[in-house]
Structure formats: structure tokens, C-alpha cells
Amino acid sequence: MGAPRLADMAMETSAESPVPVRTVLQAVGGWIGRLGRIWVEGQITELNARGGTVYLTLRDPVANMSVRVVGPRSVFEAAGPAVTDGARVVVHAKPDFWQTRGTFSLAALEVKPVGIGELLARLERLKQLLANEGLFRPERKRPLPFLPGRIGLITGRESDAEHDVLQNARRRWPAVEFKVVNTAVQGQQAVPQILEALRELDADPGIDVVIIARGGGSMEDLLPFSDEALVRAVAAARTPVVSAIGHEQDSPLLDLVADLRASTPTDAAKKTVPDVREQLQYVRQLRDRARRVLVGGVERELTWLNAVRSRPALADPVREVERQAEQVAALRDRARRCVSGSLDRAGDQLSHTRARLLALSPAATLDRGYAIVQRADASVLRSAEDVAEGEPLTVRLAAGRLKVSVSEIVEP
DSSP: OHHHHHHHHHTTOOSSSOOOHHHHHHHHHHHHHTTOSEEEEEEEEEEEEETTEEEEEEEOSSSSOEEEEEEEHHHHHHTOTTOSTTOEEEEEEEEEEETTTTEEEEEEEEEEEOOHHHHHHHHHHHHHHHHHTTTTOGGGOOOOOSSOSEEEEEEOTTOHHHHHHHHHHHHHOTTOEEEEEEOOOSSTTHHHHHHHHHHHHHHOTTOOEEEEEEOOOOTTTTGGGGOHHHHHHHHHOSSOEEEEESOTTOOOHHHHHSSEEOSSHHHHHHHHSOOHHHHHHHHHHHHHHHHHHHHHHHHHHHHHHHHHHTSHHHHOHHHHHHHHHHHHHHHHHHHHHHHHHHHHHHHHHHHHHHHHHHHHOHHHHHHTTOOEEEOTTSOBOOOGGGOOTTOEEEEEOSSOEEEEEOOOOOOO
């Protein structure tokens, strides 16, 4: 009834007609009473027992918030000895508002300590949820630069983890620079401080890599590094993040979402910063390899050049000219012999043909004293019967001709 009255009066109140404090507190108490009984999870701090009543502060494991819890001693004794300062518990309580003091608290009805098994189950459910969203996929992880110009380090103040990272990194590469942000690494302040440090380093353009480091501890001590808000912040970071939490066997969810997981803070320094001695040795090896390649190439070219120079054409070029001259002379002599032989054979053949021609020529017959008688039409006279008396004839001798006429025809 109080809440509706206050709601009605809220529209009517003014500086001239205010409502009394009791009315406001009665309305607030009415609203809180409507919440009913609830289950609340948190971490116990400031545990104090006075008489039959226990007073404590229940802090949120992530946010910087807390609430007072009051309950009978019997309720807390029933929960067992695990209910101590720093323990995580689940409290079944009824919200209560003390109107006389205007304070809010929870009246504890039942307390249950959060065991390791339940914590593991919750972490497994969160791990499955984040995996389904793809936050652990290898392809989304970014490679670290070969030689970071400046490294951001989030770790506890003057902790062994800070010492291990700084000393090992500077031992490997003395010129490496760090920007160290010290935060709480366990307890309710750890997650908010780490988130703030991560935002600060991620916003710095001079930071190339961020290392989140912590030494070993119990599972409860490492719970902040499995917090959902921190895991999502690392996944959304622009700068590559290296997780170096605990020891080899420790595996918070931060290891799965980080771009690189290191088993220890020392291992983080080794994986983030190259070893200057190894790099110098590598440079020497590459330099020696390059020298061998160059010397080998020059030696091969010199061998080839010497082989070319040793060839007869370059070793004694005049000898090649002489050999060619000898070949030309041999070919010339051969051609001369061929031509002379051909001429000789042609001359012999011409002589034989001439001799035959002379032997068969009528002039040879005439030289032996014979004559050729021709009629006026130049036909050769072969029989006396073919000529008439008084017919003019031509007698051809070996030397000259005679013009005669037939005076008498003698029968054979």
C-alpha cells in the first residue's frame, strides 16, 4: 500500500508540499519486500559473529559492489567450516530494509559454500558458450611482431611474475622497453583493475604486445582470469595479448582466448622477445651462407671461363686459321685435280672423235687419189649411164676442182 501512495504523492509533491522521511522509507521498504526470497552469490568479507547473529559483507566477484548480510549463527554453522573470509558462497536470503536507519541488508536463511566441482562446472559452461561464439578459434588469433618496440605488462606489484618477465626479456634483448601496469591479480578487485589496465594499454599506439602475467596459485586465486568480462575484453583488444597465468598445468579461459599462451611468465618473455644471441648467430649463419653462395658462383664462373679459354679456338686462334687454310688448299688441289682430269679425259675423247671423223671424212678418201664427180645440180655421179655426152660435170679433188664435159661414155 505504501508504494502506490508514494507514487501518487510523487506527482503531487513539491517544495511547498514535501512528504516526510518516514513515508519515503515505508515506500522503499514496501518495494524491497516485494522482491521475495532470492539466491545470491558472492565472496565473504568482514565476517563477524556477535552472540547468536553473524554479520558479513558479501562482495560481487567482479564488480566493486557489496551488500551486508545478517543471519542466525545456526544458519552459518550448518554450512560447515568452509564459510570463512574469502570463501565464495551462495546465500538464500530475504531482502530487508531497516526503515529506522534507512539501510539495506539481506537476511540469510541458508548458506551454501561454492565447491570446486561447482566452479569447474560453471567454468565449463562458460567455456562452451564462448567457444560456440568463436572466441577461441585459431584463425582469429593475431601473430606477435618479431621484435616489439614496447611491451605492456599487466601483473601484480613487485611480484615474481613481474620480475621473471622483465629479467628474462631484458636478458634476451637488453634494449626492449616495457610499460608496466600493476594491478590486483586475485580477489574481487582483480578483474576491474585488469580490465582498466588492458583498456589503457590497448589504447596506447606505442604498445605492440600486452602480457598478462601471474604466478601460480589455487584455482580460486586464478578465477579472475576466467572471468567472462575479461575474456571478452581480450578478444576485442586491438593489440595482441599474451597470457602467462600460473604454471604449465594451470589453464584459465584467458589462455584460450589470448593470441598466444605461455606456460609461465618466463616462457612469456621467451616467446615475446627474440634472443639477441640467437639472432646474431642466425645472422652469421645467413652471412656465411651468402658468402658460400657468392664464392661458389664466382668459382663456377671462373671454371667455365677457364674451360672456354682452353678451347683450341681461343687458346691458339692462328692454328685454327691455318687449319682452315690447309683445308682450303686441300680442297683447291682436289678441285684442280678434278678439273685437270676432266679436261684430260675430254681432250682424249676429242682426239678420238677427231681421229674417227678424219677416218670417215671424204677428204681422206680424196687424199688417197680419189675424186668426186658431181653434176650441175651438185648431185654425185655414181654410174656412167646416168650422164649424157657433152654434159658438164664438176670433178672435186683433194686439192681443188675441175670443170669438165663428157666427150665419150665407155661401157663397163
